């Protein structure tokens with residue numbers, strides 16, 4: 776069962792749809808410059824490094840680290856849990872790609888800075904939301 780049954784969903788655009796839908800295939804896709812290979816997030820179709828407009832969506836490992844986080848203690852909307860973790864996760868491939876997400880699969884008090892995490896997807900209507908759980912959750916002895 777979803778930890779976020781009433782999550783507000785982002786609107787899909789041509790630029791953002793690949794990011795929000797690739798989770799159906801278990802893939803985390805990050806926009807990447809065709810020329811200098813810089814990862815671009817949020818996806819804009821424009822490379823801030825070399826100013827190219829030629830980009831594609833590249834599957835990444837799904838591994839990352841908690842850059843910063845906060846624990847929410849208030850139920851802002853009916854259906855949302857009272858305690859959950861809002862976080863910025865930097866992807867393993869590039870330090871300045873930071874995904875605004877939730878840390879799931881552990882007690883909010885267990886989350887720490889630089890904690891290794893891995894993506895897991897939560898389906899919400901047509902979207903697959905990238906959330907992250909502690910790397911240790913994926914260890915064979917903890918697999919569900």
Ligand SMILES: [Zn+2]
Pocket residue numbers: 808809810811812813822823824825826827
């Ligand atoms: Zn570039």
